[in-house]
Amino acid sequence: MIPGLLEKLGQWFSRSWMFMCFFAGFFLFWEYSIGWFDVPRYILPRPTEIITKSAADIDRLLYYTWVTGSESFTGYIIAIVIAVPLGLAIAFSSILRRTIYPFFVSVEMVPKIAFAPLFISWLGFGFLPKIIIVFLVCFFPIVLNAILAFSSLSEELTRFCSATGATRTRAFLKVRLPAALPQCFVGFKYGAINATVGATIAEFIGSDQGLGFYIQIVTGNMRPDLAFAAIFMLTALGLFLFGLVTLAERLLVPWHISQRRNK
Amino acid sequence: MTAAVDIQSVTKVFNEGAAAVAAFGPGDLRVEAGEFVSLLGPSGCGKSTLLLMVAGLLESSSGAITVKGRRVSGPRTDIGIMFQDSTLVPWRTVRGNIELQLELRNLDVRGYEDRIRSLLQQVNLEDFAASAPYELSGGMRQRAAFCQALVHDPDTLLLDEPLGKLDAMTRESIRRDLQNLWLDKKQTVLLVTHSIEEAVQLSNRVVVISPRPGRIEKILEIDLPWPRDLATKNSSRFSEYVMEIQLIFQRYGVI
Ligand SMILES: Nc1ncnc2c1ncn2[C@@H]1O[C@H](COP(=O)(O)OP(=O)(O)OP(=O)(O)O)[C@@H](O)[C@H]1O
Ligand SMILES: [Mg+2]
Numbered sequence: 001m002i003p004g005l006l007e008k009l010g011q012w013f014s015r016s017w018m019f020m021c022f023f024a025g026f027f028l029f030w031e032y033s034i035g036w037f038d039v040p041r042y043i044l045p046r047p048t049e050i051i052t053k054s055a056a057d058i059d060r061l062l063y064y065t066w067v068t069g070s071e072s073f074t075g076y077i078i079a080i081v082i083a084v085p086l087g088l089a090i091a092f093s094s095i096l097r098r099t100i101y102p103f104f105v106s107v108e109m110v111p112k113i114a115f116a117p118l119f120i121s122w123l124g125f126g127f128l129p130k131i132i133i134v135f136l137v138c139f140f141p142i143v144l145n146a147i148l149a150f151s152s153l154s155e156e157l158t159r160f161c162s163a164t165g166a167t168r169t170r171a172f173l174k175v176r177l178p179a180a181l182p183q184c185f186v187g188f189k190y191g192a193i194n195a196t197v198g199a200t201i202a203e204f205i206g207s208d209q210g211l212g213f214y215i216q217i218v219t220g221n222m223r224p225d226l227a228f229a230a231i232f233m234l235t236a237l238g239l240f241l242f243g244l245v246t247l248a249e250r251l252l253v254p255w256h257i258s259q260r261r262n263k
Numbered sequence: 264m265t266a267a268v269d270i271q272s273v274t275k276v277f278n279e280g281a282a283a284v285a286a287f288g289p290g291d292l293r294v295e296a297g298e299f300v301s302l303l304g305p306s307g308c309g310k311s312t313l314l315l316m317v318a319g320l321l322e323s324s325s326g327a328i329t330v331k332g333r334r335v336s337g338p339r340t341d342i343g344i345m346f347q348d349s350t351l352v353p354w355r356t357v358r359g360n361i362e363l364q365l366e367l368r369n370l371d372v373r374g375y376e377d378r379i380r381s382l383l384q385q386v387n388l389e390d391f392a393a394s395a396p397y398e399l400s401g402g403m404r405q406r407a408a409f410c411q412a413l414v415h416d417p418d419t420l421l422l423d424e425p426l427g428k429l430d431a432m433t434r435e436s437i438r439r440d441l442q443n444l445w446l447d448k449k450q451t452v453l454l455v456t457h458s459i460e461e462a463v464q465l466s467n468r469v470v471v472i473s474p475r476p477g478r479i480e481k482i483l484e485i486d487l488p489w490p491r492d493l494a495t496k497n498s499s500r501f502s503e504y505v506m507e508i509q510l511i512f513q514r515y516g517v518i
Binding site for chain 1: 315318320338339340342344346347348349350352353354363364366367368369395397
């Protein structure tokens with residue numbers, strides 16, 4: 001158990017030490033270049049300063065991380081729950097493919113975030129408009145990838161299923177669905193990246209809590225150190241969401257090329 | 264007796280109008296039950312197209328096909344077909360892929376355990392039953408796909424270049440296995456191949472198809488004793504058959 005764990009840790013380290021060195025170097029440069037170039041702290045604080053100063057406000061930061069996190073997560077999950085079955089329906093219905101699909105493709109070109117002020121003005125400062133905005137920025141990549149996923153089974157496998165006389169349900173569960181998962185996850189990943197962006201911008205526009213709201217307030221108060229602390233929290237939030245998707249992918253699609261480890 | 268496969272003036276034209284591609288025909292062919300017939304022809308002459316039409320997976324543009332006395336009008340599930348491109352799915356092991364054929368047919372996998380084992384043994388894959396397709400070589404994958412196509416023990420087999428990706432040595436040994444399998448069960452076999460030798464070695468009759476749009480140029484009865492082993496292949500009668508077919512293709516300028 002322990003030697004196995006150590007070995008895994010060793011492997012992980014040998015894969016990522018270069019990246020970690022680069023990362024450490026980046027923060028060291030940031031830390032010391034502030035002094036070298038005489039950057040005033042109300043413009044750009046040092047990383048150590050960000051940590052020590054924000055510690056005083058950690059309760060608020062954590063609470064707002066929770067707020068922004070739940071907005072992102074809820075909107076994202078709703079987007080998945082609606083987009084995947086809808087993508088499936090569009091892939092299999094020639095009517096939907098000729099109506100809703102081109103509509104979605106054109107709406108995909110619209111910057112969804114431009115609707116944010118409208119939703120805030122219609123629905124107020126609460127949770128709901130945030131979720132709708134997160135939903136909007138997550139929904140389209142997920143649904144478009146789901147359509148692609150469910151409509152791109154190879155001709156050979158389609159024929160193979162017909163030749164066995166399998167019922168549609170059986171062929172779907174045993175062949176179409178597993179074959180579609182990798183492409184679905186492409187959409188889930190784009191969605192996960194968009195979710196926190198959507199939530200933050202929605203909070204910029206109209207809100208009385210959350211990390212987006214916090215960044216605006218502290219920036220107005222000339223406290224970039226606190227703004228950076230909030231940005232770190234947002235980054236952690238994004239990584240967490242993305243990590244969850246990656247984990248799910250590893251569990252559900254361990255056979256896919258992107259998941260294989262060359263041993 | 265009704266023919267196992269009866270192809271009557273069948274043609275296939277893909278697309279319409281200016282983009283039309285005449286892919287096959289018209290062609291006539293009668294295959295008796297238990298017969299091993301090879302379709303031999305240059306690339307693009309419509310061999311796969313014909314096989315798909317026999318399986319009911321592709322509609323013919325004109326003509327009629329009957330399999331075991333029943334007109335083909337949709338996918339036929341009472342046959343076994345091995346496609347030119349792999350139908351192995353990456354999320355299942357070799358064994359799982361073979362079982363997929365059974366599961367899709369709603370057959371009880373447990374009843375086929377012995378058969379799966381013996382098939383894997385025949386194609387030398389018994390040690391790779393638990394491997395994923397991507398862990399196999401191209402030839403091994405083809406052997407696995409071969410087992411997948413045969414596992415439900417159909418009496419009619421449509422094989423589209425089943426040995427196409429194999430190296431010369433494995434090819435030789437799988438040909439022998441294929442022959443033994445057939446001598447044992449006497450299924451009706453339609454085999455698509457590019458190899459003249461393979462066609463002559465394995466078949467009762469070799470159907471020579473012209474370049475696109477494929478027409479049946481000649482049907483050769485191969486009158487050689489079974490089983491046909493290396494000694495048969497070195498006989499002068501074998502070479503005469505091969506030569507005869509080579510001359511046809513030479514006339515077409517494909518070799
Ligand atoms: N879906 C399609 N649409 C249009 N043309 C097609 C289609 N499928 C096949 N063809 C054409 O039909 C012809 C016959 O194709 P087919 O796949 O049957 O050839 P083949 O004899 O099996 O060749 P190969 O030995 O290379 O596999 C080809 O010329 C090809 O261009
Ligand atoms: Mg072909």
